[in-house]
Amino acid sequence: MEAYIADWLNMLVRWVHLITGIAWIGSSFYFVWLDNHLEPREENDDPRLHGQLWSVHGGGFYNSRKFLKGPGFIPGTLHWFKYEAYFTWLSGFSLLAIVYYWGASTFLIDPAIADLTPWQGIAISVGSLALGYIAYDLLCRTKLVESGMDFLAIGVPLLILVALGYSLVFSGRAAYLHTGALIGTIMVANVFFVIIPGQKKMVAAIARGEEPDPLPGIRGKQRSMHNNYLTLPVLFIMISNHFPMTYGHPHSWAILGAIIVAGMLIRHFFNLRHKGKIVWQLPVGGALIFAAIFAYLIPRENAGLPPLPQVAAERATFETIHGIMTQRCTACHAAKPTQAGIAGAPAGVRLESAADIKRWAGRINEMSVIRRTMPQGNITGMTDEERALVKAWFESGAKAD
Numbered sequence: 549m550e551a552y553i554a555d556w557l558n559m560l561v562r563w564v565h566l567i568t569g570i571a572w573i574g575s576s577f578y579f580v581w582l583d584n585h586l587e588p589r590e591e592n593d594d595p596r597l598h599g600q601l602w603s604v605h606g607g608g609f610y611n612s613r614k615f616l617k618g619p620g621f622i623p624g625t626l627h628w629f630k631y632e633a634y635f636t637w638l639s640g641f642s643l644l645a646i647v648y649y650w651g652a653s654t655f656l657i658d659p660a661i662a663d664l665t666p667w668q669g670i671a672i673s674v675g676s677l678a679l680g681y682i683a684y685d686l687l688c689r690t691k692l693v694e695s696g697m698d699f700l701a702i703g704v705p706l707l708i709l710v711a712l713g714y715s716l717v718f719s720g721r722a723a724y725l726h727t728g729a730l731i732g733t734i735m736v737a738n739v740f741f742v743i744i745p746g747q748k749k750m751v752a753a754i755a756r757g758e759e760p761d762p763l764p765g766i767r768g769k770q771r772s773m774h775n776n777y778l779t780l781p782v783l784f785i786m787i788s789n790h791f792p793m794t795y796g797h798p799h800s801w802a803i804l805g806a807i808i809v810a811g812m813l814i815r816h817f818f819n820l821r822h823k824g825k826i827v828w829q830l831p832v833g834g835a836l837i838f839a840a841i842f843a844y845l846i847p848r849e850n851a852g853l854p855p856l857p858q859v860a861a862e863r864a865t866f867e868t869i870h871g872i873m874t875q876r877c878t879a880c881h882a883a884k885p886t887q888a889g890i891a892g893a894p895a896g897v898r899l900e901s902a903a904d905i906k907r908w909a910g911r912i913n914e915m916s917v918i919r920r921t922m923p924q925g926n927i928t929g930m931t932d933e934e935r936a937l938v939k940a941w942f943e944s945g946a947k948a949d
């Protein structure tokens with residue numbers, strides 16, 4: 549019952565997280581696009597006008613106009629964009645708690661990496677998110693922040709170090725997710741602690757009829773640019789739990805680092821393109837990084853993994869394999885799993901009957917022999933000899949009788 553309730557919470561909160569995330573990132577993409585497409589004011593325009601543009605959408609024409617220091621008055625209704633960000637974080641953190649704290653011993657902790665208790669894991673998770681933001685905020689208070697490039701040159705390697713750090717304490721999947729959770733926390737905290745307070749100061753100054761102090765605006769813009777470059781990496785991380793080939797690799801953190809860099813290059817290309825500058829080297833660079841990752845991850849036996857022992861092929865009978873599946877896999881991969889935190893067969897893969905095992909033979913080999921990311925966190929203690937038996941069975945035709 550408990551796992552069933554957790555699955556429902558997971559489903560509903562994930563849905564909310566996706567919706568608020570789309571609303572947030574969507575409006576953020578829209579405003580970046582808007583800013584980059586503004587046409588400068590013309591001679592007889594309002595002198596306060598900074599730029600404007602026309603667009604057509606949904607049955608009408610829109611005329612967006614930007615006034616850097618306000619239009620000279622405070623409009624009766626002024627729309628703010630902040631709750632999308634706040635609810636994305638709240639739903640995201642709830643989801644983290646439902647999946648990785650409630651199910652800590654299944655999803656957060658991998659005893660082969662670090663034999664933590666659930667509470668230790670949770671403390672590291674919460675503590676690292678808070679400390680991570682504080683460290684980033686301190687970095688933003690140095691001179692470094694004045695040049696976007698300098699900031700990237702220090703910030704990106706630090707972020708990759710964070711991914712490495714997480715990979716030393718959490719399961720591969722949780723390490724990725726936490727790198728993303730930290731990025732998301734930084735992005736939302738930027739909105740909450742810097743961007744929105746700056747906008748409030750600006751609006752208050754204009755309401756008092758004063759010239760707004762430019763500093764909060766400049767700081768807000770810097771943070772907002774950081775957020776902009778972090779969007780593609782964070783979105784990848786949020787879907788990464790479907791791709792064990794990335795987070796399950798022995799050098800998962802390096803793969804994540806490369807994907808973060810590729811995402812930023814592609815984002816940079818679009819930012820420049822909006823301003824009319826096409827730099828093909830950027831997406832080509834991104835594509836080359838992906839090609840390199842593709843080549844690096846090509847399933848090769850023993851890629852970074854210790855070689856499996858030799859076993860005599862005659863020993864790999866179906867009966868033996870069936871026994872291994874029952875002992876090592878069906879705690880999770882069954883119609884009614886017994887593993888805490890798993891409500892139904894993960895990814896729809898059941899490994900109970902001969903027909904099930906035959907049907908999934910290719911994936912069984914892939915996950916438990918080539919990549920060895922299953923059993924998840926090797927929670928059921930599958931031995932290398934058993935993996936070697938699965939391999940011998942698969943290579944001799946995966947017969948199920």
Ligand code: HEC
Binds near residue numbers: 876880881897922927
């Ligand atoms: C502790 C629970 C657990 C155990 C034990 C476990 N798995 Fe899994 N397995 C999962 C989860 C969770 C997923 C889904 C991961 C995802 O969504 O990508 C999964 C997914 C899979 C998939 C589908 C993913 C794909 O890309 O094909 C296969 C196949 C698989 N497991 C095989 C096995 C085999 C074989 C064993 C036993 C040797 C095993 N698993 C043991 C939890 C487990």
